[in-house]
Amino acid sequence: MSEKINLTINGIPLRVDQNTTILEAAEELSIKIPTLCHHKDLCVAGNCRVCVVEEVGVKKLPAACATPVHEGMEILTNSLKVRNSRKNIIELLLSEHNADCTKCYKNGNCELQTLAAEYKIINQEFIHLPDTKCYTIDEFSPSIIKDDSRCIRCQRCVRTCAEIQGVSALTVGYKGDHMKITTFFEKPIADVVCTNCGQCVNHCPTGALIEKNYIEEVWEAIADPKMHVVVQTAPAVRIGLGEELGFEPGSRVTGKMVSALKRLGFDAVLDTDFTADLTILEEGTELLTRLKKVLVDKDPDTHLPLATSCSPGWIKYIEHMYPEYLQNLSTCKSPQQMFGALVKTYYAKERNIDPANIVSVSIMPCTAKKFEANRPEMHDSGYRDVDFVITTRELAIMIKQAGIEFTHLPEEHYDKIMGDSTGAGVIFGATGGVMEAALRTAYEIVTGREVPFENLNITPVRGMDGVREATIKIENPLPDWSFLDGAELNCAIAHGLVNAKDLMDSIKSGKKSYHFVEVMACPGGCLGGGGQPIPTSPEIRQKRMEAIYAEDMDMPLRKSHDNPEVVHLYESFLEKPNSEKAHHLLHTKYVPRQRF
Amino acid sequence: MTTSHYQLKRVDLIFKNENDWKQILSRSLKRDQTDIVNSLISSELKGRGGAGFPTGLKWKLTAEQEADTRYIICNADEGEPGTFKDREILSQVPLKVLTAMAVCGYVIGATEGFIYLRGEYKFLEKPLNNAIKEFENYCNDIGFHFSIKIFMGSGAYICGEETALMESMEGHRGEPRNKPPYPTNNGYLGKPTVVNNVETLVHTYTIFKYGAKKFKDLGVQYSRGTKLFSISGDTPIPGIYELELGMSLQDFVDEFGDGDTKAVQVGGASGFLVPRKRFAETIIGYKGKLTGISLPTGGSMMLFNSSRSMFNVLNNYLDFFQEESCGQCTPCRVGCQQLLKGIHAVKRGEKHASYLKKLIKLSETMEYTAKCGLGQSVANSFSSIVENFWEEMVF
DSSP: OOOEEEEEETTEEEEEETTOBHHHHHHHTTOOOOOSSOOTTSOOOOOSOTTBOEETTOSSOOBTTTOBOOTTEEEESSOHHHHHHHHHHHHHHHHHSOOOGGGOTTTTSOHHHHHHHHTTOOOOOSOOGGGGSOOOEEOOSSSEEEEGGGOOOOOHHHHIIIIISSOOOSEEESOGGGOEEEOGGGOOGGGSSOOOOOHHHHHOSSSSEEEOOOHHHHHHHHHOTTOEEEEEEOGGGTTTHHHHTTOOTTOOOHHHHHHHHHHHTOSEEEEHHHHHHHHHHHHHHHHHHHHHHHHTSOOTTOOSSEEOOOOHHHHHHHHHHOGGGGGGBOOBOOHHHHHHHHIIIIIHHHHTOOGGGEEEEEEESOSHHHHHHHSTTOOTTSSOSOOEEEEHHHHHHHHHHTTOOGGGOOOOOOOSSSOOOOHHHHGGGSTTHHHHHHHHHHHHHHHSSOOSSGGGOOGGGOSSOSEEEEEEEOOSOOGGGGGGTTOEEEEEEEESHHHHHHHHHHHHTTSOOOSEEEEESSTTGGGGOTTSOSOOOHHHHHHHHHHHHHHHHTOSOOSGGGOHHHHHHIIIIIOSTTOHHHHHHHBOOOOOOOOO | OOOOSSOOOBOOSSSOOOOOHHHHHHHHHHSOHHHHHHHHHHHTOBOTTTTOOBHHHHHHHHHHSOOSOOEEEEEEOOOSTTOOHHHHHHHHOHHHHHHHHHHHHHHHTOSEEEEEEOGGGGGGHHHHHHHHHHHHHHHHHTTOOOEEEEEEOOSOGGGGSHHHHHHHHTTSOOOOOOSSSOTTTSOGGGSOEEEEEHHHHHHHHHHHHHOHHHHHTSEETTEESEEEEEEEESOSSOEEEEEETTOBHHHHHHHHSOSOEEEEEETGGGSEEEEGGGTTTEEESOOOSSSSEEEOOSSEEEEEETTSOHHHHHHHHHHHHHHHSOSOSHHHHHHHHHHHHHHHHHHTTSSOTTHHHHHHHHHHHHHHHOSSHHHHHHHHHHHHHHHHSHHHHHO
16 A cells, blocks of 8 residues: 655645655656666666755755655755756766767767756856866777777666666766776676667667667768668658657658668668568478477477577577577577678579679677677678668667658658568567567468468467467367477567676576577667667657557558568579578677686 | 964863773763763764764654664764874774673663774774684673674775675675664664764763763864864974864964965865864854854864965866766765866866856755765865855966
8 A cells, every 4th residue: 555645745735655756646647857877677876966855944965866855855956056056967977978968879868968948058167077088989889989088987887787688788987086987807798798779879868878870871882872771761760760750659661661771772671570471481380390309209309498599689698698508599680680681692692783892781789689680600692691780769860860841741652572571571570579479470480370360360479578478279270280289389588788687597507498489688678779769768769669560450461471572582482491502691699708 | 384373272081081881881871861862962962974973863863763773883084185183193092992882782672783884994803803812701791782794894994884784794896875764763673773973972981981071062052072183284293183062263273283274175075175264153053053164074184274275176176076976966976077077178268257147056966865964965065166256276
């Protein structure tokens, strides 16, 4: 039973639940209290002190984000004392910050800049501290750039890395004036356990953590008349991009995005969803083969559960943290890399283009994809399979640079050859989506019937719970799969690496036993990826998820094996799923990595 | 060379060792818990670490919390510049401290106690462990189950802040927590916890031994009992003295000064500087309605004579704070750097003297908004030194 508390904020009385913070109470009255270190995804820190308010009769100013209300409290959010203190604090943050805004990648999308603008901090008298310190920029990672001179020590990244991802690649080091956000032994991000997921970038209020951008490289490729520039777009980009370009979270902008990409000058606008469908056929076949090997052949070298391999953040995580489980990972490349390998082989052949003249660009909701494209394994086409990976945010920047009025664009369709997709490909963008898509296909392969769920919506695998489980019972299979008759296929889904850790530990301890697990490194899956628009919050991710499933429902085809271009690909090029050629181009291997 | 016609009364309660801890412990364990708390409350003992929270109330609040486990922690992270009394207590009368911890455990329902020992006091670890062994053996003999462990600090000043101390014990970075919740509700490992300064615990021993009245008869209203003072600086007789609370700073300087005292820093780097003209009106004790200007202190009294540059003194303190801030909250981390760099800029003539006014405002902001006592108390020394020795700052 929760007690109610009476208080007033700026003289307005209200009644709230016990344990409500002053910040939450003020929100109920639509009174905005500025914050910096506070983030809805993270635990309360109370360390930036920008949200201080006055409690009448108390000398010290409590931090609104960290202080629970109590009976009879009288709060002032805009008294002179509060204003002066808050301005002083913002001024301090600016004095510690390399506020060379016009040279900052986050210019225009920086919470500190916004606050400085709101409070009109014009006369900055404090000594500019970055001038007195020696900062270096960590640019070694292909995904993430860290610039301490722009860091305000709010520790959002530290909390993100610990609480959402359970990785703690970023942590606080030193104290006092030397205190900074750093890594193990101050190594470059590229050399530590960092999974490149980019959640820290997504949660950083300033330009201290940013993605390594490849915008200029892509512009140059487009401008090169010799080059045939092919672009692929990941499922989650179409439901996120709008947020950067004037739409509400959860807006589906697929057609406008395709239209914008054509106007940017890409020679072919194709869809990662196509290779998502292809992944289902490859991975579904792999799952069924493994089940047969384990259940019928009793092969001791085949391991279950089979774990998905679409999320490069998850891949690097398991390489570092659970290298003994690498043989459980599906050997399938991620849809991005399958696409890259096919563009410079199959697509080049079909279009009669020299693969040496193809530049393959991908638009991803993800910063780890930049790392993935850079992996030495990813050259199976004979070339680098994916040349440039840019995030949803970088695409928005390009669209703005090109002067395209996104909201007024017509809706256009993807180009042919690797542009067709099904609803099953789209839902790859949400946690549980790969599982659902795989089940839609695998169940049908085994039984000859559609999955027994209304409208093919396998709702038990959907949702935002950190770890979800589902059991699919197989009855009356086709003769080839009679060994699965009556079998119960145990599946589990985790998103956010902290949940992946729980899942892996439960498997490792023997507490749980599954046949198939799906793990996505980011909260909500790719829709909450580190390359998606900033800000993010549980509410925003929920809306993006609804948009993904709505997109799926609106697709004429909902099952990967129905994708006509995928069918044609097998008939004309790959022969059959898991064929030798498919293995060469679409599958890969993993490397154990150290934790330190 | 004291110039005094009047001598401050010396008290000898803390270091007097009559080796009676066994009787005191046995006697206390026979008393009703509420009775012990009530006598502590009526003694008006306040925390001797410097913050002055009523000790009896702290024990009472902790005892009243619903919990399966509670803890008592003795804060021996004595790091305030100019303070060295806890070291002597732990060297000379450790069993008094251990007894007080055990009685506290009995009162609040804790079976485990910890001594958070300052990293630099490593040399005390072995003798203390010997004392603990002797103490625990006796506890076993009388059938009282209470264990005490030493937790070594690593040299961070901030870990003397009680919530940072507990973070440190839990294996985390020594950063203060948001308050509320207070340790009495949610302390070590999330359990109700009493954190008491070493000296506070010894005073409770005195109260267990002689009763609340004898303790309360010492000192003045709002500031009862005695206090250990760590006296240093320009004094012919530095050392540790047990004196009654409530003395005037003038009387103190008359007795301990070298005849040329221009200022006294009361309470270490986080305390206040009192210039000569304020000696007479300043009372050493906790704030109360009747006591005028009263300054609480963790016990550090630093005397400065006319040969000392107050700029250097302030520079020293700010340098210390800049280094020892944990760095998590903005006002403290950046504020300390700005104050330190600011006074140097003024001294060098790079900033106008009026910039000091802006810095005083900044120190006020730090006082109002910093997350813990460290950042909040930088303003004490900063504004009291700058306001009283403006010329020394500028010229």
